[in-house]
Amino acid sequence: MDQNNSLPPYAQGLASPQGAMTPGIPIFSPMMPYGTGLTPQPIQNTNSLSILEEQQRQQQQQQQQQQQQQQQQQATVAAVQQSTSQQATQGASGQTPQLFHSQTLTTAPLPGTTPLYPSPMTPMTPITPATPASESSGIVPQLQNIVSTVNLGCKLDLKTIALRARNAEYNPKRFAAVIMRIREPRTTALIFSSGKMVCTGAKSEEQSRLAARKYARVVQKLGFPAKFLDFKIQNMVGSCDVKFPIRLEGLVLTHQQFSSYEPELFPGLIYRMIKPRIVLLIFVSGKVVLTGAKVRAEIYEAFENIYPILKGFRKTT
Amino acid sequence: MAYQLYRNTTLGNSLQESLDELIQGSLNTYRFCDNVWTFVLNDVEFREVTELIKVDKVKIVACDGKNTGSNTTE
Numbered sequence: 001m002d003q004n005n006s007l008p009p010y011a012q013g014l015a016s017p018q019g020a021m022t023p024g025i026p027i028f029s030p031m032m033p034y035g036t037g038l039t040p041q042p043i044q045n046t047n048s049l050s051i052l053e054e055q056q057r058q059q060q061q062q063q064q065q066q067q068q069q070q071q072q073q074q075a076t077v078a079a080v081q082q083s084t085s086q087q088a089t090q091g092a093s094g095q096t097p098q099l100f101h102s103q104t105l106t107t108a109p110l111p112g113t114t115p116l117y118p119s120p121m122t123p124m125t126p127i128t129p130a131t132p133a134s135e136s137s138g139i140v141p142q143l144q145n146i147v148s149t150v151n152l153g154c155k156l157d158l159k160t161i162a163l164r165a166r167n168a169e170y171n172p173k174r175f176a177a178v179i180m181r182i183r184e185p186r187t188t189a190l191i192f193s194s195g196k197m198v199c200t201g202a203k204s205e206e207q208s209r210l211a212a213r214k215y216a217r218v219v220q221k222l223g224f225p226a227k228f229l230d231f232k233i234q235n236m237v238g239s240c241d242v243k244f245p246i247r248l249e250g251l252v253l254t255h256q257q258f259s260s261y262e263p264e265l266f267p268g269l270i271y272r273m274i275k276p277r278i279v280l281l282i283f284v285s286g287k288v289v290l291t292g293a294k295v296r297a298e299i300y301e302a303f304e305n306i307y308p309i310l311k312g313f314r315k316t317t
Numbered sequence: 318m319a320y321q322l323y324r325n326t327t328l329g330n331s332l333q334e335s336l337d338e339l340i341q342g343s344l345n346t347y348r349f350c351d352n353v354w355t356f357v358l359n360d361v362e363f364r365e366v367t368e369l370i371k372v373d374k375v376k377i378v379a380c381d382g383k384n385t386g387s388n389t390t391e
Contacts, residue, residue, distance in 0.1 A: 162350040169349035 137307040141238035141290055141299050145201060146208040149234055152195040152216055153227035161191065164222050180215060187211040191219065195226075205233055205296065237291040238299040242307065244286050245315035251282070255309070271306065278302035282310070345374075354379040 158178045162170030169179040177190040185207040190198040197215060202208035209231055220226040248269045252261040261269040268281040268289075276298040281289040288306070293299045345357040356377040363370040 159350065162348065166346040166348070169347075171349060171352070 137242075137304060139240050139242065139303070139307070141240040141288070141303050143203055143236060143238050143296065143299070144289075145235075145237040146203070146205060146233055147198065147200045147235040148202075148208045148212060148232060149196065149198050150212045150216070150231040151227075151229040152191075152197060152219060152224070153229045154195050154225045156191065156193050156195055156219065156224055158191070158193050161219065161222060165218055180218070182211060182214055182218075185211045189215045191215065205236075208233060233294060235291065236293040236296060236299060237289065238293070238303075239287065239289045240303060242286040242288060242310050244311075245284055246282060246286055246310055247313040247315050248282065248284055251309070251313045273302050273305060276301050280306055282306075284315075286310075352381050 158170055158172070158176075161178050161180075162168045165178075165180060167181045170177075177192045180189045180191060181187065182189075185202050187199055187201040187208070189200075189212070197212065199208055199212040199215065202211050212231060213228060216226045216228050248261050248263075251271075252259040252269055255271065258273065259269055259271050268283045271280040271282055273280060277292060278290055278298055278301075279292045280302060281291075288303065288310075290299045290302050293302070343358055343360065345359050346355075347357075348355040354377070356375075356379075358375045358377065359373060361372050361375045363372070
């Protein structure tokens with residue numbers, strides 16, 4: 001279930017900002033030597049990958065990789081770049097969760113540092129696991145908050161819920177919903193009389209869903225015919241630390257169409273990335289908050305996009 | 318100012334102070350309805366200058382002190 005604790009699937013799917021294939025990305029084009037000097041290997045083969053990776057991969061993703069391999073064999077170099085990035089995401093999601101676990105974070109974040117196959121776009125990429133220091137940041141944003149909604153599918157009597165449920169608040173003069181909390185996962189829910197509910201505070205997608213289900217069960221036990229319709233994650237918030245100070249003034253000068261920085265209003269620079277559509281709060285300390293994502297991959301992609309830019313504005317004093 | 322805490326709660330972005338208390342282990346449950354707070358606390362010490370009373374469970378029912386005017390909540 002929970003790939004949430006393992007970042008690699010998403011992180012791996014990310015190409016560098018230019019979308020170029022890098023060794024950091026798990027590459028599934030076994031038959032694209034194009035001067036790599038490496039013979040394409042069938043997926044089951046053990047190249048120079050570590051035994052551990054081979055084992056994990058074989059255990060998990062043989063079939064999936066075979067499909068990708070076939071697809072890529074038919075792709076042109078240009079098309080490979082597109083398809084690979086897609087498949088990298090697919091393959092990565094199935095492929096490397098354990099690889100990531102087995103590796104320390106000190107290596108490149110994309111467990112694809114152990115690229116299974118050489119990228120056709122980088123002929124000089126060795127098959128042996130490389131640490132692409134420049135391509136990937138080595139930092140993975142941590143999810144801090146997930147907001148989701150679900151429809152319980154029936155009208156609710158909020159007063160009944162507030163009086164009979166534990167840990168509930170209801171002040172209709174101030175807000176027309178019951179505010180309920182549970183301890184595990186530690187979340188807060190806003191429950192409306194229409195039967196719709198908002199669940200906030202979870203740290204992962206699965207926890208958000210689990211929490212929403214727990215709230216639905218509470219409502220159900222109070223006698224309402226609650227269902228669990230249209231669960232949807234509406235927003236995800238992540239944060240991380242690049243570990244160096246940043247020259248926000250310089251960043252806003254060069255990226256003015258994306259940034260807004262008003263230190264007298266707010267100490268952080270607000271960077272509105274277009275692709276993916278994520279808002280980043282960047283602070284002088286080097287801490288970064290990313291929000292507006294519907295899926296985890298957008299957070300990771302946005303951070304991988306911003307990291308080289310932030311490095312360029314590192315404070316040297 | 319009096320409703321600042323509640324405003325946070327309304328947005329659902331609260332620090333979940335209530336849950337924090339839960340985690341600290343003392344607050345068992347809380348309820349707010351019809352402008353009445355009900356708390357259930359565990360392992361409470363009531364300390365007065367001369368006396369110390371320990372109880373396993375305390376139920377606190379608290380109503381608003383000042384006159385809240387019209388309180389039609391229908």
